[in-house]
Amino acid sequence: MKVNRLIYRSGLTCLLVLFFCLLSFKALGAEGRPKNIILMIVDGCGAEQYTLARWVKGAALSFEAHLTGAVRTFNTDSVVTDSAPAASAHATGVRTSDKFISMGPHGKETPGLPASPPDLRLKPMATILEGARLKGMASGIVCTSRVTHATPAAFMAHTTSRDMEDMIMEQAVYQGVDIVLGGGMRHLLPKAKGGSRADGEDLSAVLAGRGYSIINTKSDLDTFRQGKAFGLFAGSHMEAELDRPVFAPDQPTLAEMTEKAIEILSSSPNGFFLMVEASEVDWACHANDPAHLIGDLLMLDKAADIALKFAERDGNTLLIVVSDHNTGGMSIGNRGTGRTYSKMTPGELIDPLKKMRLTASGIWRKAGGSKGRLKELLNQYWGIDPSNEEMKRINDLASDYGSYPATAIGEVLSATRTALGWTTHGHTGGDVPLFAYGPSRPKGVLDAPALGSLMAEALGLDLKALTERLFADAEETLKGFKVELDRGEKMNPVLRVKAKDIAASIPIDKNILKIGSEDILLEGVAVHVEESGKTYIPRQAIEAIKHLPAAK
Ligand SMILES: [Zn+2]
Structure with missing residues (x-):
């Protein structure tokens, strides 16, 4: 009897323990995964620039209390990375080649650098933004460069050259991103409408047809309340923070664009992914220009403050502030302070800078x-x-x-x-500081691709599986069909798929499958890789073609 009762009691205890374990595990799971991610990339910024900005501001930067580690930035070609492979690493979790935009590496090995994954060679790779979108989350891009510049491009497009900005804009437009704010109107419009698109396409008409608002001024951004929008505030890049009041006072600031993007995207019931880039910190450092650097870095500080306050209120947002690489080799102290540095007052450092x-x-x-x-x-x-x-x-x-x-x-x-020194007009190869706040925040010293993978995992995304889903080799998967790239219309190639009674076509850089007079919208864009001659299309298109009555 007693023994039975003991067994009964211990069984009950076990059940209770198990119950509470499950409960706490579940709570941990909910706490451990963010609903939203805001990734802020401070292009070309190292630790010393943050220190300088703090001295000039006279107070701590809004995000600096959340320093959690550092990021190693090299790519497959060089110990000093350019922005394209650096942003691609954050976007896809894969280290890739110089100038590549979320495209697998070219495969040429560099002695002393890790070998690149052979299965991804010259293959478009799904990005965290594409993954978030497929999961039903809202997505957004904010930057002060052209939205087709290397860093924003790496989240929205796939090319083997960062310079293919017409192509990048086309993929961005057909990608279905909810909010895109920055510069680069020239890549949206044909020459006849004041743009510079070589293919003559008017992508503003496509956006309008897909229900987007097209915004060009700060006041229009202010009054924009809901829906999808492309806000392009300059033909090329937006103005530097210090130059904006003089040259283009109707452009919004990085902080205003960040605030608006968060306001719109946070109404999504399934969460959101937002990438914000302080694009011009990099150019300021390329130019060794302290005025440009401080103006844009202090504006980033304001934008990060807005993002951090949202993350604190929301409790379910992972905020990351990080750089893709350092630029300029800036130092506090230069050749002129070699003998006097130990007596440098804040005034000596700050006063000349505050006059700029x-x-x-x-x-x-x-x-x-x-x-x-x-x-x-x-x-x-x-x-x-x-x-x-x-x-x-x-x-x-x-x-x-x-x-x-x-x-x-x-x-x-x-x-x-x-009192500032600079060592180069190029990029430099040191690790960059990592700031993170919120659930699943990354810590320690990480490789840039590992940071990308951690962000994707935090959203529950399997980017490897998504790459297979979005980018199937058309020729290989459509055996039995005649598959060829039709270059008839210059700059607007179309993949044509033919069998006995079937004629389907898929325009490159768009998300459309045409069968007869019917247009089927695809969940991703078609990408043609010139170097390999291969065309990649969403598996959804393959299935649709294979299941046509005439194909069976
Ligand atoms: Zn960069």
Whole structure:
């Protein structure tokens, strides 16, 4: 009897323990997975730039308390990465080749760097944005560059060159992203409508047909309340933060675009993925321009503050602030402070920088090629009266720098008039700081692709499986059909699939399957890879073609 009761009691205890284990496991699961991800990429920024921004701000940056680790940035070709493979690593969880936009590596090995995965060679790879969209989540892109520039492109498109911006815009338009805010109107419109699309297509008509609002000004963005939108506020890139009031006051700021994107996307019942890029921190560092750097980095700080406050209120949002690589090799301290650094006051560092009210390229543009005017403007906007020697060096260097003459201003005057040093006009290879807040936040020192994989896993996405679902080799999977790429219409190739009584076609870079007079909208875009001659289409298209009555 007693023994039975004991067994009964211990059995009950076991059940209770199991019950509470399950309960707590479930709670942990709910807590462990975010509903939303906001990924903020500070292009070309290292630890030293954040420190500088903190000194100039006079307070901690909004996100710096959430430092959780660092990211190793190299790609398959180089220890110093460019933005395209760097952003592709975040977007797909795979390390890839120089200039590639979410496309598997070319396969040429670089001694000393990890071998690239052979099964993904020159193959489009599903991105976290595509995965989020297929899961029914809302998706958004915010940047201050053209939305077709390397970093935003890596989330929305697949090409073997970051320079194929017409193609990138086309894929972005047919991708079904809910909110796209930034610059780059020229890649949306044909020449006849003031754009620069070489294929003559008017993608604004496609957007309108798919229910998008097209927004061009800050005031239109302010009044936009719901639905899908492409907000393109400049033909090319948007203005630098310091230059915006002077050259384009009707453009919104990065913080305003971030706030609007969060406002719209957060109404999605299934959560959202948003990528925000402070695009121009990188260009500021390429140009060694402290004014441009501080203006845009402090604006990123405001945008991150908005994102962090949303994440804190929401409790179910993973916020990540990270860079794709460092640029410029900026240091607090330069050749001129080699003997005096141990007595550097905050004023010595900050005061010359606080006088800078326009970027070097803004000053150069305003000068309009006049050397005398350039000297006056440096006085007016940077509080500097350059010596004759400094002006001579600026003008000599400017002619060496071709399309980026203003680079000479930052290079010469940073060294002589500030306490900042720079080592290069290119990128640098150091690890970059990782800031993260919210459920599933990544910690430690991670490879860039591992950070991409962790974000996808946090949303419960299997990007490998999604790559198989979105990008099937058309020729290989449609055996028994005649499959060929029709280049009849220049710049707008179409994949044609034929059998006895079947004629289907799939235009490249779009998400449409045409059978007879019927258009079937696909869950992803068709991608043709020139280097391999292969065309990739969603498995959904393969199934639709194989199940046509005439195909059976
Ligand atoms: Zn970059």
